[in-house]
Amino acid sequence: MTGREITLASRPSGTPGEENFALVEVDVAEPAAGEVRVRNTFMSVDPYMRGRMNDVKSYVAPFAVGAVLDGGAVGVVEASNEPMLPPGTTVLHGLGFRDYAVGPAKLFRPIDATVAPASAYLGVLGMPGLTAWVGLRVIAECKAGDTVFVSSAAGAVGSVAIQLAKRTGARTIGTTRSAKSAGVLRDVLGADTVIVPEEGRFASQLRAAAPDGIDVYFDNVGGEQLEAAIGVANDFARFALCGMIANYNTPIPGPRNIVQAVGKRLKLQGFIVTDHHARLGEFLAEAGPAVGSGELKALETFVDGLEQAPAALCSLFAPGAHVGKLIVRL
């Protein structure tokens, strides 16, 4: 049998375009002993994939030109040579951006699609959700009474961070890039204050939103928002540096007020979710039931069809193109 997959046709410079990707038809191997074949149903579209398109050493290996863009995915086992994963099992894995994934059973983790819809395991209950939880709880040590600023707060990670901060008893401020996602952030996620940043004016916007300063900054953006956060930070504020999407495609100036980190005793700490994988169980024990009860919202935008995956990937870097977790549905 054959299936389709998305490969990296060439390395983008700056913002990726659809010409950097190709849709190719390939033979799908029969599963060998201990292996399974999975038909993918949902695929995760993630900002960190941009970094893997460059030929530089980072915390994840770069994609090879001509090779498939293996990203996160959910699928259903169709053929199995492993009794622990019988056909019909819903699994989470890292062999996305293709119709069919074939590999040893240990690469596929069964998920409970009765607790929450399977797609949630790519977002609020998956890597983005755990990222938000680790950044907020472990790195930024968020506590009740804090004022918490989350950038890109209608995004996959930010939408969970905002909700977890509220659950912790914090006052929340979130930024997002469109009026539409601002509405979602306020009305669906319950952010206390929502800002749509205006270039060159963000520092004063944030100051107006946080007259008593901020205690935690969950940074998904970097650039002007990071600088503004340093400017309004209270003494001993904690910054969880999760990603800096503003820096992914083009270089931007560093925070000119970094010297304030001394006088204010700020802690700025970068983190990567994979270092904290041991805490997945603890996270799911809290977040799973909360998603099931609807208390924690899964904010998702779906794009239909594998052939739409390159456009979806490119849209990640366009303002306000989607809210929450961006998912390709097959």
Add this chain to the structure above:
Amino acid sequence: MTGREITLASRPSGTPGEENFALVEVDVAEPAAGEVRVRNTFMSVDPYMRGRMNDVKSYVAPFAVGAVLDGGAVGVVEASNEPMLPPGTTVLHGLGFRDYAVGPAKLFRPIDATVAPASAYLGVLGMPGLTAWVGLRVIAECKAGDTVFVSSAAGAVGSVAIQLAKRTGARTIGTTRSAKSAGVLRDVLGADTVIVPEEGRFASQLRAAAPDGIDVYFDNVGGEQLEAAIGVANDFARFALCGMIANYNTPIPGPRNIVQAVGKRLKLQGFIVTDHHARLGEFLAEAGPAVGSGELKALETFVDGLEQAPAALCSLFAPGAHVGKLIVRL
């Protein structure tokens, strides 16, 4: 009786000049009940005093124009209305930049001038020493086997940080601004590698000095050295942000590579020594005997005469003007 004191004549903009200070003659009050009069013998000249010359809220109150520049000092009690501090007692206090200090006994802390020379309590055994100890041990969690980079390593704080890092079993890299202080750093303090930064070339200089990266950066400088340190940092490196003298007088660009803090999981943390005053005893228990035995060197530059204090203060911001702790001797 009368005495002289140094006052702030006007607020400097940019690098301070001697015209910003005045030497005035004042009446010295008689000590009241519970008070002492101290004849100052050594006065501390500190970079943080530059911040106090601006009329902005910081972690220490600004100096008032026309008021004395109260800084750290050591002196000898000459007249006393407090039995705990009899005449002849050597004391450490915060009423410097004047010939005589008069005030309640609780403002003066007796020091043991038999363990180390009295001037050491302004440097290696004083605030700069405790600063180095807190930054290295508490904030940066320096351990044996680390590669530690200290900027301004022949300065009051840096010279102690370099020595403490060596004592911890770390490999040390230090920067300093003159060939003369580079020699001191290498030969007296025992730094493994010494760099005299060349503008625009520092990143490659540091990379050559640290082919295996750095694990700890003790930042006294900010600017280009901070950016270079981020560039060569190993995963999970810890940055103790102690001061950024490059930023004190004129604004400079922030680190353009701050995004690397995410992938490398860096921790950048600002600190102020006064938050850690409770650990002074622990620090002195380690450092006192080490200074006494000569194992920990007190690097000091003396300037003679109160009237030289303004010039000394201005020279803090000139390249390579002194090594170690800058002290005015009366």
